[in-house]
Amino acid sequence: MEENRSFQSNQEEISRNPESSPSEIKDEISRKKELSPGKNDRFLNAPLRYLLLFLFAIFFVILLYGGNEAQKTSNNEVKDWFPKTFPETQKLMFFKNHFGSSEMVLISWDGLTPEDPVQEVLAEEFLKSETDEKGAALPPLVGKVLTTKGILEKLDSMNEKRYSRQKPPKPIREISEEKIQGWVLSRDRQEGCVVVEPSEEGVANREALLEKLYADAIRVTGLTREEIHIAGVTCDSVEIDRVTKTSQMRLMPIFILVCALLLVACLRNPILCFTVLVIAGVNQQIGPAAIYFTGSHMDSISLLIVALTFVLMMESGIHLSNYYRESLLEGGLDGAVTRTVRKGLLPCVLATVTTVLGMGSLAISQVSPIRHFGVYTSISLLAGTFTLFIFLGSFWENWPPYEYYFPGLKRRKKKLEEEALPIKKEESPERTFAEVHFLNNRWAKLGHFICGHYWLIISCAVILTGVFSLFVSRLETNISILGMLDSSNEVIIDYHYLEEKVGGLIPLEVVLRVPKTAENEGRTLLERLELVGMVQRCLKDVPGVDGTISILNVLPDPPPLRERSLTAVSARRIFSRQLEENVESLEDTRYYFQAAEEEMWRVSVRVQAIAKLKYEELLKAIELRIYETLLKNGITYAITPSQLEDAAFLREPLAAMEKF
Template sequence: MESPRFLTSRSRLLIFLLFVGCYPLVFHGGMRAWLSTANRVLDWLPADFEETEKLMWFAHRFGSDEILMVSWIGCGWGDPHLPQLAEALVQPVPTEDGEGPALFRIALTSPEVLEELMRPPLDLPRDEALNRLQGWLVGRDGVTSCLIALVSEAGIENRKAAVERVYECAEACGLDRKDVIVAGSTVDGVAIDRISLDALLELNGASLAIGFLLTWLFLRSFRLALLVFVSAVYCQQLGMAMVYYTGRQMDSVLLMIASLAYVLVTSGAVHLVNYYVDAVRTHGLEGAPRRAFRAALLPCTLAATTTAIGLGSLTVSKIIPIARFGWYGAAVVLTGLVVIFLWLPTALEQWPPRRWAARLQSAAASRANDPWRWLCGIVTSHAGKIFLVTILAMGIASWAVRNVQTTARLHDLLPADSRVIQDYGWLEENIGPLVPVEVVLVMPKESRASSLDRLLLVERVRKAIEEVG
């Protein structure tokens, strides 16, 4: 006679040991992925994208440096803090073991660049040299100044430390951290990383607590709610660990994998537990995990598969983080399905909620007044009307979706009142635009134009661009 139990005692023990034994690896991978979060524009575009190829072509020929622009309120020509800060930034960083590498390789101030333009071989008059720097390193008022710092390889590897180094050196030079204005791609990535992690920590903690309390409330069993919660949190860590162990780096989009895993696995686990509730109510506690497994296998698998297909459709996106989110999201959903069907029936067979089951069976006779039955009756008796309203709502939503505007700009990921956005606004208002556009003129090899003719062409293009912008 076939045993009513879910698997044998030995098989259940092996499943339990498998989950417990793998958890240190899952936790380690999840934490490493979390701490590796970084956002760079280059990571968002596919290698075969035309714009990416042009950018790589340009970087190969002209170089590509990460530059930070630093200024502060009241920074002018005679400010002694400018040369002090420039010198401090290029010094090696003190460490417990001595000195580490410098996080900036070059730091230039507005007065330094002005003096360089006034020296041979250019020998530009001061007014002309100053005019060239206005809107770039000098404000339109001819007074407001700044410095630019080129991030070293060590700084690129640890952008957070590089940005913090600017503030530390500024404070060491006697400046107030609150008055220091910093902008550049390095700051953008660090700010998005920090805001993403801080917001996700708060929201994730709230969602974990609310999810557990709601599960406990509606299942009316602390043990069942705890088993569902353990499944969801395990898969949440597993989703991030997948990113780490496949050699990828978390970004502001992939961070959502954790929340996605928690929500979808909770939903699937509750689905299976509901089949378990029906199995206990109709045939008792003995053999309920096995009956629930059989009843839930097909519908849960279909639900998970269709969800995975929907997430997989994101892989066609040209934005790399979105495409990766599709791949990892689909993998998390299918992996979560395996976790649910192995862990939950095993745990329910090993630690059956006997007191809850007794209460459930004793309350079965009073289900006529169950509010869920009343709601189900309303839905079934008005199915046609509900269907028509749903179709109408879908039509309205389809029309309204045309007005949705998408964006992949990093600054759109930051709140308007964030420090980075405010710093950009101050620098653009007091010095000049911060987003450069490099124009490359490619001369045909067979061209017989002299160097003078080529320089004159460059000058004409410069004037034309100036008239446009």
């Protein structure tokens, strides 16, 4: 019977369109078959739909767990941004393997004098290990603590021995203060500070470290958190994580509320609004969950995956809602979901694929946060599109939105049909209701305008693209802490206070690697110290450098090498012997390392975070200044060819080499 009706319908279609080609008649028949209601044209069968919804609920619980755990792994440490094969990463790992981490936290407050005994009390508290619930000691978060008082007393003692047989050029205390000024002593030498070097556990758990430092400082000094100033590289990533999470927690509810209100205003159906919000909210957790289950970690850029996925899934849900509404008006409730899926599958998949291609292109980036953003956003969108069709299709088939909440749908359809009457139906009597209604819609008029003037619109777009591209070259990257946080942030205020009072807090490390050749072994340790001092002095004059620290800052003044008096010769001999006998103590300072084939001397260059420096130019200036200093003193130094070409003082030697 059903086949007879289908055959009769096809014959009627052919008789109505005798001049149409066979392919046109076939397409029209296929289109009408798709729109014709049928009880068997359901989206999957009922048991399977309920099973999929049950699995979707389990899937949501897993995503929620993974997303919450991923938030705990948030880490914005710059050293993790680049691959291990990157030259800069290898240099950083080389430095860390030999000298440890260069992280430090500087602590001070108004009224802390260099001789204040509270520094030593605070140092003892910092070095104490926390305990767990059972009273067992946890790994220490603090590896080393330096105080102004302790360093001054140690330097005074060493300088007194150094000048025990001769008159010092200045008072002993003044000599000691010169060595630590701008490091652990204020510029005016009136205020002291405490320097904390984190342990490996402290570096891995910076947030707990800072909480301990604040808690101990408040308890020992009796000051408030606002009165205590703490800054350093350790604080940066912790504060960025905190601000990012706080902003997300504050803005996300507002964001969801605005989206919900827009959905209600546009879709005007509780079930449609609810299902679109649910699928968007669930799918936004796919990215963070994938990050957690694949063993990666979140960062400030990865947090954008959540918002991006939410918006794109909501957009796709709205499109499917409109397709569903059209399917209802065209063919009734039976088969409406299936027709919706058929209509929406191709455009949604195409939109997802093009977006994934764009995001996936970020996977070739060498910067880890950018690469992770591209990869995990692509995963989130692909998986989200699949769950979108499964969830919405199953839910709408089980609980039809308009059937449950709008029993007057037929009256609404009649009203819309009356609004569509002004369209000249005689020109196209076979148009469906959805087509007629679409052509009468004011948004459709905008679409017709665009279609009729597409060359003008394309030309304007090309011109605007060309104009805006002229400004691309003026873009400047900025990864400084000042560029990431608001000027009123506590960390920024502390940076300003400590860098103005004491000195720069951003370290740039220079390592002098001296091979253990016969020639170098013939030089005394004192002579090799002179090399370190020579480099340290030349770096102080580089524009942008706020201070330098080396092993010379924790040793007494070495005797002059070129003085030939008997007293000077004796002083050099004694000084050299003491150094040779205490090589292990030199390594404890972490400014000296003795390897099997070479010895390494560390010079830490300090710059200000509050200064807007171009680090590429600064690093280039530092390396060229070192090269110039060593070259003038007859010492060879390895440097890249491109840097040699940029060195003005090497133009004549290079020309001579090329001629040779």
